[in-house]
Amino acid sequence: MAIAKAERLMNLALCLLGTRRPLSKRELRESIEAYLEAGSDDSFNRMFERDKDDLRELGLVIETVENLDGEVGYLARRDSNRLPPITLDAEEAAALGLAAKVWQQARLAGAASGALQKLRAAGLPEDVDPYEAHGALEPRIPVHEAAFEPLMLACRDRRPVVFDYRKATAARPEQRHVEPWALECWRGHWYLAGWDRDRGAERVFRLSRITGKVRSRSGRFTAEIPDVVTVRETVASWAGENADRSARIRLRTDAGYPLRAKATAVRELGDGWDELEIPYGHGLDAWLVEFGPDVVVLEPAELRADVVDRLRAVAKG
Numbered sequence: 001m002a003i004a005k006a007e008r009l010m011n012l013a014l015c016l017l018g019t020r021r022p023l024s025k026r027e028l029r030e031s032i033e034a035y036l037e038a039g040s041d042d043s044f045n046r047m048f049e050r051d052k053d054d055l056r057e058l059g060l061v062i063e064t065v066e067n068l069d070g071e072v073g074y075l076a077r078r079d080s081n082r083l084p085p086i087t088l089d090a091e092e093a094a095a096l097g098l099a100a101k102v103w104q105q106a107r108l109a110g111a112a113s114g115a116l117q118k119l120r121a122a123g124l125p126e127d128v129d130p131y132e133a134h135g136a137l138e139p140r141i142p143v144h145e146a147a148f149e150p151l152m153l154a155c156r157d158r159r160p161v162v163f164d165y166r167k168a169t170a171a172r173p174e175q176r177h178v179e180p181w182a183l184e185c186w187r188g189h190w191y192l193a194g195w196d197r198d199r200g201a202e203r204v205f206r207l208s209r210i211t212g213k214v215r216s217r218s219g220r221f222t223a224e225i226p227d228v229v230t231v232r233e234t235v236a237s238w239a240g241e242n243a244d245r246s247a248r249i250r251l252r253t254d255a256g257y258p259l260r261a262k263a264t265a266v267r268e269l270g271d272g273w274d275e276l277e278i279p280y281g282h283g284l285d286a287w288l289v290e291f292g293p294d295v296v297v298l299e300p301a302e303l304r305a306d307v308v309d310r311l312r313a314v315a316k317g
Contacts, residue, residue, distance in 0.1 A: 008034040012051050013060060017081065022065040022073025056157060064159070064218045072218045145207040148183070150214040151192055155180045158225075160197070160217040166209050171316050173211045178203070179221045182228065184235040193231045195223035202226075204235055206286075247280035248298040255294035285310060 011032045015023060029035040029044055038044035052074070056062055061080040065073050147163065154161045161180055166173035179195040189206055196203040202223075226234075251259060253272050260266065265277040275298070278284075285306035288295050297304040 004034065008032065008047075009051055009054060012048075013055055013076070016055075016060070016062060016074060016076035017078060019075050022063070022067070022075045024071055024073050028074070053153075056153065062157075066219055145190060145210070147192075147207050147210040147214050148190060150216070151180055151207070152183055154214070154216060155182055155192075158221055160219060160221065161214050162217055163214045164211045165205055166211055171313060173209075176203075176205070177217070178205070179223055181225055182231045182235075183207075184232055186235060191235045193235050195221070197222070202234060245280045245300075246277050247284065247300060247303050249276050249278060249288070250274070250296040250298060251276050251291075252294040256291050259288075259291070259295070289314070 011034070012028065015028060015031055023031075025045070025048060028048065029038075035044055035048065038047060052062060059081075060076055062074055062076050063080070065075065067073060151161065153159075159180075160177065162175060162177050164173040165176045177197040178192070179197065180192055181194045182192075184191050184193065189208065192205045192207060194203065194205075195201075246264065249259070250269065250273050253268075253274055259276060259278060263276040263278050267275045269275050280300070280303060285303055288297065288303075288307050289310045295307075297307050
């Protein structure tokens with residue numbers, strides 16, 4: 001069975017690399033014997049989608065193109081799948097090894113390990129161990145959200161996605177059509193930055209609020225993708241990192257240590273409460289809600305109102 005699948009993947013890769021125009025599913029099915037033997041259209045479609053995902057996971061860049069008749073075709077351009085010679089010194093190899101260690105607890109651990117093996121085959125110095133320990137601290141980024149992997153692949157392959165998203169102030173999720181740009185981690189939470197097609201503007205989505213499955217869609221991006229620095233600044237702003245004013249809150253004495261770390265001033269009130277002055281930027285209301293009854297917003301009034309609205313939405317379910 002393993003040999004049959006490897007042969008099928010090889011034949012599909014050769015078809016996609018050898019064509020000068022996009023090939024439709026129908027044409028690919030007629031060109032590959034294993035697909036002709038599929039018992040039904042549904043069986044073929046499932047097999048083809050799995051094979052296509054497997055080839056992308058192996059590093060093949062497969063483009064999805066829609067022609068004038070609306071038919072979807074696939075091809076793998078040779079110039080997009082050709083790598084220049086790779087030369088890494090010891091410091092660069094150590095950095096890659098450190099990056100691979102970050103994903104040890106995620107489903108990307110296998111992909112990271114495979115990438116390092118490919119780099120060694122491409123000329124990584126034999127005397128360099130990318131997994132060698134470089135300190136007492138072990139860097140890790142845990143990923144619990146099921147939406148992370150499909151969104152990561154969609155960002156990599158520049159594929160639009162559709163998912164259901166529940167805002168903190170909404171009782172029910174809404175469907176979003178998004179062109180994903182990048183995933184960023186702030187304060188231990190993962191965020192997706194991208195172009196919201198329904199609203200015609202850039203948006204940031206917290207992965208923990210995505211419900212159900214993330215579905216890929218065919219077609220090209222319609223909005224220009226900003227550079228990495230701009231995307232990170234956007235996520236930071238939406239996550240509440242960029243603050244242009246201050247807020248005063250009451251916080252229980254033995255609670256809210258992340259808030260205390262951000263505080264610019266702390267005053268003991270007694271009776272188990274402290275008063276904090278913290279930076280106030282976009283997203284602070286959502287962050288404060290996470291601390292529940294341990295936080296009371298004193299000012300400004302609009303922040304207090306936003307927090308109350310969010311709490312009421314949560315109470316309604």
